[in-house]
Amino acid sequence: MKTQENGNTHKGYRRIIPSMTALLEFEAVARHGSFTLAARELGVTQAAVSKQVRQLEENLRVQLFQRLHRGIRLTSEGQALFSVLSESLQKVAAVFDRLGEGNSEQELILSTTATFSQLRVMPRLGRLREAMPQVRLRLATQMFTGDLRNQDVDLLVRYGDGRWTDGHAVQLFEEEIFPVCSPAWLARNGAPDSLEALYDTDLLDADATTEGWMTWPTWFRELGEHPPKLRYSLRCHLYTDTIQAALHGHGVALGWGRMLDHLLASGELVRLTDLVVRPREAYYLVVPHGRDTTATVLGLVDWLRS
Template sequence: MRNQQAGSTQKGYRRIIPSMTALLQFESVARLNSFTLAAKELGVTQAAVSKQIKVLEENIGVQLFQRLHRSIYLTEGGETLFAIISESLQKIASGFDQITQGSDKRELVLGSTATFSHCRIMPRLASLSETLPHIRLRLATQMFTGNLRTPDFDLDVRFGNGEWDDGHALLLFEEEVFPVCSPAWLARNPIPLSLDELAGAGLLDADATSEGWVTWQSWFKDEGVNLAGLKYNLRCSLYTDAVQAALNGYGVALGWGRMVEHFIDAGTLVRLEPFVVRPKDAYYLVVPHGHCVNPDVLAIAQWLQVKTQAVQVQEIAE
C-alpha cells in the first residue's frame, strides 16, 4: 500500500513540477545572477542553460528573468520560485549531510572577517552547544567584507549600513571605537588626558580595510583634530595583531568595543576615557536571498549579541 501511495504521489508531482534539471539550472542562474557562470558551475553550455530556463518559463507560463543587454534580474515570479527552491534544496542538502555524516546535527556555514571570527565568535564557542545543540557550525573566515558576498554561506556577518542587494540584514549591534591598553602599559606610562597627549602615547595602528574600519589618523579626524605628529610604536596589516600588541603592553590600540569587550571585562585591556568615536555603520547578520529568517537564524543572531562572561584571555587565536 505504501509503495502504491508513493507511486501515486510521485506521478502527481511529475504532473505539477517541471523538469528537476530545469529547476536546478534555474536555481544556479538565480543564485549566480548569470547564465554564463551557471553553465560553468553545472558543466554544460550556456545555450543548454538558456534552453532549460526558456522551457521552464513556457511550462509554468511565467517569465522568471528580465533579460537586459548585459545583465539579468529576477522578476517577481522568479523571486518567489527562487526562494522556494533554495529553501527546499537547503533542506535536502542538510538531510544528505546528516545521513552521510551519521549525525543529527545540521551544519550551518557562517561567514565573517578574521577579526570578527577571532574577537567575537571564538570567545562564544563554549556556549554554542547550549544555545544551538542541533547545529554544527562551520566558519568560513575571510580577510575582508568584500570577500563575503558568496553563495556558499548560509549566513554572513558584515559591517556597513545594512543595505545589501543580495540578502536580508538583521542588526546585530552598533559600534564605538576608543583607545585601549594593557594594565602593564598603564603602570609604566602616564594616563593621556588630552588628544595631544594621546597622539604621543605610542600608538598601535592597523591598516584600514574594506570593512570600513578606521586608522588612528581617521579616528583623530573624526574627533575633530588633524594631527600630523602621531607617534607609532607599531603598525600592522591586521587588526588582531594590533590588539595582540596592546595585550602584550606594547602601546595603545584602537578598541572596537564589541570586539574587545571580553578583554576589558577580563581586565587584560583597559579603556582610556573619555575618548570615543561612534561610527555611522553597524554590524549586521545577512541572510542571503533564498534562505529563511527562521528560529535558528534568530538564535545565532542573539548568540552573537550576548556578552560573554569575563574570562582571562591572554592572546588572540592565530
C-alpha cells in the same frame, strides 16, 4: 466522493515542474551571477546551461534574467523563483547531509569577517555548545561581507545600517570605539594627558574596509580634532593583527568594544582614556530572503549578544 485537493498537488509536481535539471542549473546561474561559473560548477558546457534556462523561461513565459552587456541580473520574477528555490534546495541538502552522517544535529553556515569570527565567535563557542547542543556551526570566514546571492550560507553577520535588500536584518548590538593598549605598554609610557599627546604615541592601525571600519584619522575627526600627519608604530592589513600587536605591547590600537570585551575583562588589554566614539552603524545578523527567522536563529542572536 473525490475530495478536492490543493490544485498544485492534484496536478502532480511533474506537470508543474517540467525539468528539475533546469531548476538546478537556474539556481547555479543565479547564485553565481554567471552562466560560465555555473557551467563550471555543474560540469557541463555554458551552452547547455543557457539552453536549460531559456527553456525554463519559455515554460514559465517570463524572463528570469536581464542579459546585460557585461553580465546578467535577475528580474523580479527570477528573484522570486531563486529565493524559494535556494531555500528549498538548502533544506534538502541539509537533510541529505544529516542522514548521510547518521546524526540529528543541525548544521548552520555562518558567514562573518575574520575579525568577528576570531574576536567575537571563538571566545563564545563553549557557551553555544551549552545553550544549543544540537547546532553544529560551520564558519564561512571572509575578508568582507557581500551579496547573499553569491554565498552558500544560512546566516551572515554584517556591520552597517541594517537596510539591505537581500535579507532580513536582526540587530545584534551597537559599538563603541576607544584607545586600548596592554598593561605593559601603559606601565612603560603612561597615559597621554590630552588628545594632542595621543597623536605622538605608538599608534597601531588597520586598513579601512568597505564596511565602514574606523581608522585613527576618522576617530580623531569624530571627536572634532584634525591632527597633523600621524606617526604609526605599525600598520596592518587585518584588524586582528593590530590587536595582536597591542597585546604584545607594541603600541595603542583602536578598540572596538564589542570585539574586545573578553580581552578587557581578562585585563590583557586596558582602556587608555575615557574618550569614546559611538558609530551610527551596528552589527546585524542577516537572514537571507526565503528563510524563516526560526527559534534556532533567535538562539544564535542571543548567543552572539551574550
